[in-house]
Amino acid sequence: MPIDLIGSSPKLRSVLDNINLVAPLSSAVLIQGETGTGKEVVARAIHERSPRCRNRFVAVNCAAIPAALLESELFGHEKGAFTGAVLQTVGRFQLADRGTLFLDEIGDLPLELQPKLLRALQEREFERLGGIQTVRVNVRVIAATNQNLEQMVAHRKFRADLYYRLHVFPMTLPPLRERAEDIPPLVEYFVRRLAEQHGKSIERIPEEVMDAFRRHHWPGNIRELQNVIERGVIITTGPVLSCGTIEPLRNRVEPGADYAPIKTLADAERAHIFKTLRETNWVVGGRRGAAAKLGLARTTLLARMNRLGISVRTQGMEPDQLDRQLAGGEQRSHAASAARSDSWGGFAGLDSAREFRPI
Numbered sequence: 001m002p003i004d005l006i007g008s009s010p011k012l013r014s015v016l017d018n019i020n021l022v023a024p025l026s027s028a029v030l031i032q033g034e035t036g037t038g039k040e041v042v043a044r045a046i047h048e049r050s051p052r053c054r055n056r057f058v059a060v061n062c063a064a065i066p067a068a069l070l071e072s073e074l075f076g077h078e079k080g081a082f083t084g085a086v087l088q089t090v091g092r093f094q095l096a097d098r099g100t101l102f103l104d105e106i107g108d109l110p111l112e113l114q115p116k117l118l119r120a121l122q123e124r125e126f127e128r129l130g131g132i133q134t135v136r137v138n139v140r141v142i143a144a145t146n147q148n149l150e151q152m153v154a155h156r157k158f159r160a161d162l163y164y165r166l167h168v169f170p171m172t173l174p175p176l177r178e179r180a181e182d183i184p185p186l187v188e189y190f191v192r193r194l195a196e197q198h199g200k201s202i203e204r205i206p207e208e209v210m211d212a213f214r215r216h217h218w219p220g221n222i223r224e225l226q227n228v229i230e231r232g233v234i235i236t237t238g239p240v241l242s243c244g245t246i247e248p249l250r251n252r253v254e255p256g257a258d259y260a261p262i263k264t265l266a267d268a269e270r271a272h273i274f275k276t277l278r279e280t281n282w283v284v285g286g287r288r289g290a291a292a293k294l295g296l297a298r299t300t301l302l303a304r305m306n307r308l309g310i311s312v313r314t315q316g317m318e319p320d321q322l323d324r325q326l327a328g329g330e331q332r333s334h335a336a337s338a339a340r341s342d343s344w345g346g347f348a349g350l351d352s353a354r355e356f357r358p359i
């Protein structure tokens, strides 16, 4: 399916120019930018416009796979490499042979795995976990992150040698608020696509709705815009898009105000995380995300959300509803483990891991 990269602002045009420039080569590309700015879309576009497009585009979300399993996911393992390794398994690197490997959330790649990735990039070879045979591959790597890798290098949280290896062709995607002229075409595109998907016929977008969209800060960028429009399309009954406006959503009563009485420390923690997520429009990472506001690493916050049973599925719930759902020891542990299995249980299949990615 061709990838639509909607927009014609100078900032997006320069991104498109860079895609066309680097696509035919096999150089590593590092895509940086706030959450929802289109890093994965750009990675796929580079692959599609490259001679590798006949082979696979394999995506790995380094933040969604537990550190202990990431090495085997990337490089595969031999039979008997660890308890439960009953068969030899091919890793994502080998799956992407002659194609493209997209390493998403590269800032979350554990330090101890970084030398092995560097060697795979430089020497194009590696050994499977528990194996001695060297596997040779021809893979183009595109990495993406919304973290500041340079700062991570300065704080020794990311290896400088790997950073420079990935930094061969860096691209920074502009936030949506810095290219407001792209908002109307994006809105029209999403309305058309989502109306069709929901079997509706929407012919007009009121000017005041478009104005509100142009003025909004969009901390969750294009993904946030897409979600707001999907909500609008769902509530629209006639030919005119009735999005409500985005401001009333932001001015909703703070959850703390109507929250059920707090009984335990976990209740307090859940309420506070919930409130912060609402304030950031459920954006977890990045400078304006909930993790930064709470003074936590993004992965730490995701792990806590997991433990406390907060996930994208609880996003629409009122806090007291969430609290009721999680109340009671047995029920709570059941809900928390259900939430955990939702997010971690399917790590081998990337899409299930993605389910947990909050906007």
Ligand SMILES: Nc1ncnc2c1ncn2[C@@H]1O[C@H](COP(=O)(O)OP(=O)(O)OP(=O)(O)O)[C@@H](O)[C@H]1O
Pocket (backbone or CB within 6 Å): 004, 005, 006, 007, 033, 034, 035, 036, 037, 038, 039, 040, 041, 042, 145, 146, 222, 223, 226
């Ligand atoms: N230029 C664009 N035109 C149309 N749709 C876009 C564009 N850029 C992004 N999108 C859409 O916005 C959504 C978010 O894009 P994507 O997943 O690539 O963002 P991201 O930067 O990888 O976000 P995150 O950091 O949260 O992983 C997707 O649904 C994607 O299809």
Ligand SMILES: [Mg+2]
Pocket (backbone or CB within 6 Å): 039, 040, 104, 144
């Ligand atoms: Mg992404």
